Amino acid sequence: MSAVAVPADAGERVLRRVAGFGRVLRARGLEVGPRRVQDALEALGAVDVTSREESYWALRCTLVSHHEDIEVFDAAFAAFWEKAGAGEDGALEAPAPRPPDPEAPTAPGDAPARAGVRREAVHAAEPGGDEDGPEDGDTAEGMAWSAVERLRELDFAEYTDDELREARRLLARVARAVPLRRSRRLEAAPSGPMLDKRRTMRSAMRTEGTPVLRLARRRRLVPRKVVFVVDVSGSMGPYARAMVMFLQAAVAGGRRVEAFTFGTRLTRVTRHLDSRDPDRALRAAAQAVPDWAGGTRIGDNIKALNDRWGRRGLTRGAVVVIVSDGWERGDVDLLGREMRALRRTAHTILWVNPLAGEPGYQPLAQGMAAALPHLDLLLEGHNLHSLEALARVLEALPSERGRRAGRAVVRG
Amino acid sequence: MARSVEQLTGALGERAYLADRGLATVITVALSLRKPLLLEGEAGVGKTECAKALADVLGARLIRLQCYEGIDVAHAVYDWNYARQMLYIRTLEASHAAGPDAVKDVFGPDFLVRRPLLDAIDHDDPTPPVLLIDEVDRADDEFEAFLLELLSDFQVTIPEIGTIRARERPVVILTSNRTRDLHDALKRRCLYHWIGYPATEREIEIVRARVPEAPERLAAEASAFVASLRHLDVAKAPGIAETLDWVAALLSLGEDELHPEVADATLGTVLKYHEDLERVRDHGVERLVADSRRSAGAVARGG
Numbered sequence: 001m002s003a004v005a006v007p008a009d010a011g012e013r014v015l016r017r018v019a020g021f022g023r024v025l026r027a028r029g030l031e032v033g034p035r036r037v038q039d040a041l042e043a044l045g046a047v048d049v050t051s052r053e054e055s056y057w058a059l060r061c062t063l064v065s066h067h068e069d070i071e072v073f074d075a076a077f078a079a080f081w082e083k084a085g086a087g088e089d090g091a092l093e094a095p096a097p098r099p100p101d102p103e104a105p106t107a108p109g110d111a112p113a114r115a116g117v118r119r120e121a122v123h124a125a126e127p128g129g130d131e132d133g134p135e136d137g138d139t140a141e142g143m144a145w146s147a148v149e150r151l152r153e154l155d156f157a158e159y160t161d162d163e164l165r166e167a168r169r170l171l172a173r174v175a176r177a178v179p180l181r182r183s184r185r186l187e188a189a190p191s192g193p194m195l196d197k198r199r200t201m202r203s204a205m206r207t208e209g210t211p212v213l214r215l216a217r218r219r220r221l222v223p224r225k226v227v228f229v230v231d232v233s234g235s236m237g238p239y240a241r242a243m244v245m246f247l248q249a250a251v252a253g254g255r256r257v258e259a260f261t262f263g264t265r266l267t268r269v270t271r272h273l274d275s276r277d278p279d280r281a282l283r284a285a286a287q288a289v290p291d292w293a294g295g296t297r298i299g300d301n302i303k304a305l306n307d308r309w310g311r312r313g314l315t316r317g318a319v320v321v322i323v324s325d326g327w328e329r330g331d332v333d334l335l336g337r338e339m340r341a342l343r344r345t346a347h348t349i350l351w352v353n354p355l356a357g358e359p360g361y362q363p364l365a366q367g368m369a370a371a372l373p374h375l376d377l378l379l380e381g382h383n384l385h386s387l388e389a390l391a392r393v394l395e396a397l398p399s400e401r402g403r404r405a406g407r408a409v410v411r412g
Numbered sequence: 413m414a415r416s417v418e419q420l421t422g423a424l425g426e427r428a429y430l431a432d433r434g435l436a437t438v439i440t441v442a443l444s445l446r447k448p449l450l451l452e453g454e455a456g457v458g459k460t461e462c463a464k465a466l467a468d469v470l471g472a473r474l475i476r477l478q479c480y481e482g483i484d485v486a487h488a489v490y491d492w493n494y495a496r497q498m499l500y501i502r503t504l505e506a507s508h509a510a511g512p513d514a515v516k517d518v519f520g521p522d523f524l525v526r527r528p529l530l531d532a533i534d535h536d537d538p539t540p541p542v543l544l545i546d547e548v549d550r551a552d553d554e555f556e557a558f559l560l561e562l563l564s565d566f567q568v569t570i571p572e573i574g575t576i577r578a579r580e581r582p583v584v585i586l587t588s589n590r591t592r593d594l595h596d597a598l599k600r601r602c603l604y605h606w607i608g609y610p611a612t613e614r615e616i617e618i619v620r621a622r623v624p625e626a627p628e629r630l631a632a633e634a635s636a637f638v639a640s641l642r643h644l645d646v647a648k649a650p651g652i653a654e655t656l657d658w659v660a661a662l663l664s665l666g667e668d669e670l671h672p673e674v675a676d677a678t679l680g681t682v683l684k685y686h687e688d689l690e691r692v693r694d695h696g697v698e699r700l701v702a703d704s705r706r707s708a709g710a711v712a713r714g715g
Contacts, residue, residue: 031596036600039447043444043603046445047417047440048417053433054437057438058437058438061441062441065600066593183482185484185552186484197494200494201497205515211498222552270593306647307645311648312591313589313591314591314592316591341687
């Protein structure tokens with residue numbers, strides 16, 4: 001079968017078809033810019049285009065760069081090339097192109113810039129370069145101080161939509177908190193355990209080859225990975241919105257943050273939330289999450305986290321923050337087992353429970369009780385104030401090995 | 413360098429690397445477009461082997477850079493041999509021979525320690541080398557940003573010596589186990605290919621090619637057994653590398669087919685987690701062996 005059958009002189013037509021296919025992929029969320037389309041055309045030139053299989057692979061290796069996107073690509077490939085294979089160009093009408101994407105690919109210089117932003121974010125206190133998020137000083141912009149205070153203490157469940165929007169700026173600031181760890185990478189230091197041979201030698205050149213100054217290096221502090229796992233099931237309804245906003249701010253902060261949501265099943269939303277435009281990010285995440293307000297099977301979801309992501313190292317050495325009310329509708333023993341497994345790879349496990357904000361709260365929900373022995377800390381999370389407490393805990397986590405013993409409820 | 417997908421598949425096959433049509437096509441495209449190729453997949457599916465076999469096919473030198481956390485320019489590109497520099501200076505001093513050229517000498521090629529990336533750029537091989545950047549997901553953001561620069565310009569700058577540009581670009585293969593997502597910018601530089609677990613028939617062929625002394629029956633039964641483990645919800649599914657290890661282990665014990673007791677005793681070569689071993693034993697090794705022997709028989713009859 002030769003779905004991509006192309007006469008040798010039909011260069012123009014191939015170009016239009018491949019560009020159309022690129023638009024289809026873009027409409028389905030793949031990052032396909034003009035450069036990729038160009039690569040795809042060249043790749044087609046390098047293979048036997050009368051072979052459907054070779055054409056498929058040539059297009060796939062140039063237009064896809066995420067394993068998660070392969071499924072989407074396959075569906076689009078089948079729909080676009082095979083259905084239209086017998087027909088003429090007219091049959092290949094792609095959906096209307098979307099407005100240009102500000103974060104579209106191609107600019108080769110943009111990666112070092114992004115890396116720069118990441119580095120900057122390590123020092124959250126520094127003035128953020130091109131951060132368009134709220135700066136430390138202007139969180140209260142447009143809001144009277146008393147209103148900010150009120151929002152801080154107000155239970156998320158009682159927020160109006162407007163208040164939720166206002167709270168976003170405050171959430172963004174809280175979401176910048178980041179635990180640190182010692183990296184294997186070395187940095188120059190006034191003193192330290194390791195000799196910096198390069199700098200010592202250079203400075204020795206100034207003293208006729210005698211190393212007068214001995215310069216040192218030490219292991220640098222870098223942000224520790226934080227994995228948020230947020231329950232968006234029905235019982236979390238009023239809190240889930242605020243929590244997902246918090247997640248978005250944390251992910252868009254550009255640090256090493258991974259975000260998952262779960263109800264009946266676990267969904268990784270890191271990539272969907274990674275946009276500077278919070279509204280767009282939240283829309284993308286909402287589309288990706290199939291089970292808003294469904295039931296909860298926490299154990300199954302922690303198991304999915306361990307099996308699908310943990311084994312590849314995503315949770316290794318990470319601070320895992322689980323946000324859930326602990327109402328387990330599945331197997332409670334499974335939850336206990338999987339929490340134990342998670343604890344073996346994670347550096348710290350925190351559990352944020354909105355219900356823990358209620359006076360006299362006892363972790364009685366079966367799921368909560370099963371998970372409790374495996375937690376480092378249980379925190380409340382019903383209002384901004386308590387999320388600020390979470391931020392403080394994250395920042396205070398030790399950079400070296402060693403566990404915190406406490407399992408107390410930390411109140412804001 | 414133009415060669416067809418069939419030719420490449422054949423040439424890799426002669427080196428006991430059995431590439432499927434997809435991988436062979438993608439490599440052909442990468443060679444023709446002169447773009448780096450990013451191979452992703454679970455551990456043990458043959459990403460690194462692929463680069464080795466390709467270098468052999470091309471008659472090129474394989475230069476391997478193993479990434480790890482904390483890798484930096486001094487480990488990956490170049491460094492100076494400080495001890496030697498110091499000795500040289502001392503010798504010059506002792507013989508009162510230190511002249512104006514001494515500094516130039518000290519920071520000259522004689523004292524330069526060439527690391528893999530410099531080696532791959534500054535080569536004078538008749539055939540450009542194959543540069544394997546292994547497990548790039550283990551390196552950090554800064555190193556990734558550096559790689560991005562290197563892979564767009566294929567040049568490195570050493571302040572004391574100058575800028576060195578590749579006479580002919582090396583063939584670059586990056587591998588990642590996906591312990592984290594790479595930057596999109598880096599991915600955009602590369603062609604992308606996902607290597608999954610092979611179908612059982614293909615895995616049997618791979619075992620036969622890599623462990624030629626293994627009888628067909630053993631190869632088929634072990635491959636079927638491993639394939640069923642991958643479906644059994646284990647935490648760390650075994651890769652092809654594990655199948656090959658296992659077959660080699662069984663051979664060394666003088667086995668020519670799969671027996672439940674020996675399979676059980678050697679299961680540690682395939683499953684590396686205590687929980688996984690327990691889960692499989694709970695499921696019943698005997699049952700799995702029986703199933704594998706049956707399906708291996710079916711494969712043998714079928715083709």
